[in-house]
Amino acid sequence: MRVTMILPALTEATGPLFRPVKYALFPPLGLATLAGYLRPDDEVRIWDEHVERLRVDDDRPDLVVIQPYITSARRSYELADGYRARGVHVAMGGLHVTSLPEEAAAHADTVFVGPGEDTWPVFLDEFRRGEARKRYDSTTRTLTGLPPVRRDLIQRHRYLVPNSIVVSRGCPHHCDFCYKDAFFEGGKSFYTQTVDAALAEIDRLPGRHVYFLDDHLLGNRRFAEALFAGMEGTGRVWQAAGTVDSVLAPGLLEKAVAAGLRSLFVGFETINSDNLRTQKKRQNIGRDYAAVVRRLRDQGVMVNASFVFGMDGDTPDVFDRTVEWAVQQGIETATFHIMTPYPGTGLYRRMAAADRIVHADWDLYDTRHVVYRPVGMTPRQLEDGYWRAYREFYRWGAIWRGASTKEQRRDRWRHLAYAGGWKKFEPVWDMLIRTGGVTRALPLLESALASFGGRRSITADRSAGERSAVHFGRPVVDAERPDLAGDPGDRQVGGDAGAAAQLHRAVGDPV
Numbered sequence: 292m293r294v295t296m297i298l299p300a301l302t303e304a305t306g307p308l309f310r311p312v313k314y315a316l317f318p319p320l321g322l323a324t325l326a327g328y329l330r331p332d333d334e335v336r337i338w339d340e341h342v343e344r345l346r347v348d349d350d351r352p353d354l355v356v357i358q359p360y361i362t363s364a365r366r367s368y369e370l371a372d373g374y375r376a377r378g379v380h381v382a383m384g385g386l387h388v389t390s391l392p393e394e395a396a397a398h399a400d401t402v403f404v405g406p407g408e409d410t411w412p413v414f415l416d417e418f419r420r421g422e423a424r425k426r427y428d429s430t431t432r433t434l435t436g437l438p439p440v441r442r443d444l445i446q447r448h449r450y451l452v453p454n455s456i457v458v459s460r461g462c463p464h465h466c467d468f469c470y471k472d473a474f475f476e477g478g479k480s481f482y483t484q485t486v487d488a489a490l491a492e493i494d495r496l497p498g499r500h501v502y503f504l505d506d507h508l509l510g511n512r513r514f515a516e517a518l519f520a521g522m523e524g525t526g527r528v529w530q531a532a533g534t535v536d537s538v539l540a541p542g543l544l545e546k547a548v549a550a551g552l553r554s555l556f557v558g559f560e561t562i563n564s565d566n567l568r569t570q571k572k573r574q575n576i577g578r579d580y581a582a583v584v585r586r587l588r589d590q591g592v593m594v595n596a597s598f599v600f601g602m603d604g605d606t607p608d609v610f611d612r613t614v615e616w617a618v619q620q621g622i623e624t625a626t627f628h629i630m631t632p633y634p635g636t637g638l639y640r641r642m643a644a645a646d647r648i649v650h651a652d653w654d655l656y657d658t659r660h661v662v663y664r665p666v667g668m669t670p671r672q673l674e675d676g677y678w679r680a681y682r683e684f685y686r687w688g689a690i691w692r693g694a695s696t697k698e699q700r701r702d703r704w705r706h707l708a709y710a711g712g713w714k715k716f717e718p719v720w721d722m723l724i725r726t727g728g729v730t731r732a733l734p735l736l737e738s739a740l741a742s743f744g745g746r747r748s749i750t751a752d753r754s755a756g757e758r759s760a761v762h763f764g765r766p767v768v769d770a771e772r773p774d775l776a777g778d779p780g781d782r783q784v785g786g787d788a789g790a791a792a793q794l795h796r797a798v799g800d801p802v
């Protein structure tokens with residue numbers, strides 16, 4: 292059987308001259324996972340439109356598999372319609388299809404709702420017998436006995452971070468804005484591989500660097516500890532996502548660091564605790580954000596902090612306050628997002644019930660556009676503030692200020708190299724990726740990460756958290772900002788990793 296698997300891209304990723312590097316970070320792991328279920332004599336290829344031009348016109352496989360994200364739904368449907376017009380059977384699944392199966396079904400012969408590990412092999416058998424159904428709903432959730440991910444189909448040289456991996460699915464929490472509950476409806480919503488299988492999959496990855504794309508790698512403590520024990524001593528350096536509360540949990544972070552953790556994506560989401568309550572981000576309410584950053588820094592772990600703007604408690608000052616707090620904490624990289632109600636989420640239902648959704652142009656559901664009616668500011672203020680936050684956080688002056696919160700010179704330089712080097716030289720990364728030279732950058736990343744962590748760094752600004760104007764966790768009097776003193780509204784809120792407020796861990800700062 293001949294199979295073509297496609298990860299379509301949104302328009303921005305296909306520019307001939309410049310492509311934001313975030314689109315060339317990770318290979319299509321979901322498709323490579325599904326390819327593992329094909330037979331050895333099946334002829335299969337994976338096309339990732341984020342990094343290559345598709346040549347679909349004369350492609351006539353027996354089966355085409357398309358994985359739409361919300362922002363690439365339009366492109367996905369266009370491709371699907373083209374294949375169907377040529378008589379090719381189109382199968383579509385993944386997060387967006389699960390949110391809106393009827394919409395996708397208008398462009399596919401078969402749609403899949405939920406994770407594919409149980410339904411996909413059943414479909415394959417039925418398809419080979421000529422009995423494929425129009426829809427398959429996942430009910431059985433397990434990662435036991437999975438076939439190996441077909442990493443041989445991944446063009447490693449096209450990606451900055453080819454060693455991405457997931458060893459679990461879902462997350463134990465239930466935040467309102469997150470796609471998670473919608474995607475896993477009808478079965479378990481958090482489950483892991485066996486530790487042995489996860490370690491075996493890690494072993495298959497060449498080099499030292501690994502990027503875990505799990506929503507919350509630290510979500511099951513027993514699993515995480517056993518995994519870290521197995522990784523200790525292997526020389527791996529790795530990055531992942533974890534929640535605020537898991538960072539504060541005694542002992543767990545230390546084990547992760549001993550196993551090679553060097554950078555953690557943390558979804559702080561908002562500096563307004565009311566927002567966290569509305570968004571049901573309960574696991575993070577009342578936690579001390581500054582303590583989270585300190586703890587990570589003390590362990591030599593870089594922080595990629597994620598924030599969402601536009602929640603109902605936000606007013607126009609939220610942008611400057613958030614950026615100022617992040618800079619004062621010496622956070623290396625930050626990603627900002629405009630709140631986006633993805634179909635299927637609790638947030639979407641709330642917004643729709645209040646008639647606050649403005650349109651259903653999925654192209655604009657990219658966390659950079661306002662697609663709902665905000666309450667604390669105008670849509671214009673929200674979009675302008677979002678872009679300003681990026682500009683202000685990544686100004687050389689702010690990068691320098693963040694770096695100078697570190698006592699040791701080498702820590703300061705490293706901060707400058709990461710925050711500045713990454714954001715300011717994006718065209719260089721793009722060029723390296725396009726010319727296939729990016730693999731040469733990987734050893735640099737590995738050695739930088741290796742030298743960064745695994746030690747207790749001395750923090751010059753141990754008091755930065757206590758002095759911070761936007762101090763979360765407990766009221767504090769700040770000499771420079773008496774207006775904030777003791778304001779209970781400034782208690783920390785939320786912050787996890789996974790969807791990090793519908794967020795996107797990879798975007799904005801990959802490494």
Ligand code: B12
Pocket residue numbers: 298299300301313314315316317318319320321322324325341356357358359360361362363382383384385386387390403405406407408410411457469470504505506633656657658659789790793794795796797798
């Ligand atoms: C890595 C990643 C990226 C990477 C690379 C994507 C890639 N190469 O796969 C990059 C950086 C390019 C990226 C970009 C964006 N992303 Co992104 N990304 C992710 C992330 C963190 C992990 C994806 C992953 O690899 N998962 C692991 C694999 C194993 O799972 P999977 O891909 O879902 O595939 C499984 C199932 O979905 C299913 N399945 C999938 N397709 C099919 C098809 C069939 C036929 C079947 C049977 C089953 C099936 O089976 C697979 C195996 O289990 C997810 C978060 C998440 N937890 O999924 C967000 C996520 C997918 N991204 C998201 C978004 C919003 C974006 C951006 C818009 C961000 C931005 N602001 O720019 C862009 C849009 C890109 C686009 N094309 O439109 C959202 C999608 C929301 C939605 N409803 O579609 C997510 C869910 C994050 C979030 N906000 O909650 N992203």
Ligand code: SF4
Pocket residue numbers: 461462463464465466469470471506507534787788789790791792793
């Ligand atoms: S936002 Fe993060 S913590 Fe919340 S449910 Fe989603 S993955 Fe879990």
